[in-house]
Amino acid sequence: MQNNILSKMTDPALRVFVIWVPFLNGTRGAINPAIIPDSRVTSFWDGRAMSSQWFSRVTHFAPTWDYYMLFPARARWRSVPGPVASQGGPVIGSANHLLAAIRPMLD
Secondary structure, three states: OOOHOOOOOOOOOOEEEEEOOOOHHOOHHOOOOOOOOOOOOOEEEOOOOOOHHHHHHHHHHOOOOEEEEEOOOOOOOOOEEOOOOOEEEEOHHHHHHHHHHHHHOOO
16 A cells, blocks of 8 residues: 555545454554555554444455545545445555546546
8 A cells, every 4th residue: 555555646635544454363463554654544443343344245245354445535424435436455456446546536
C-alpha cells in the first residue's frame, strides 16, 4: 500500500482506513505503523474479526481480509457503504487496478 499506492498518490485528500484482523496469528501488537507510515492512514484493530464477517456478507468472500473497497468523497455509510468505486484483493496484487481507480477521483 505504501510503496504501490500512497507514494504515487500524494494528494492530501486521499484517506485510507486499514482494519487489522487476527488472521495468520496476528495480534494487536503485530500492527506496525512503520508498514504504512503515511499520515493519511488510520489503522483500526478488530480483534474479533467482526469487520471481516460483515465484509464477507457484502463482498461474498469469506473470510474477507487483504481486500480493499474504494469510495468517492461523496460516499456515505448506511447499511452498506456506497457508492463503491472499486473493490478487490489481494491489495498488493490489485495495486495497479486500485491506482487506476483512484487517479480520476483526485484529478
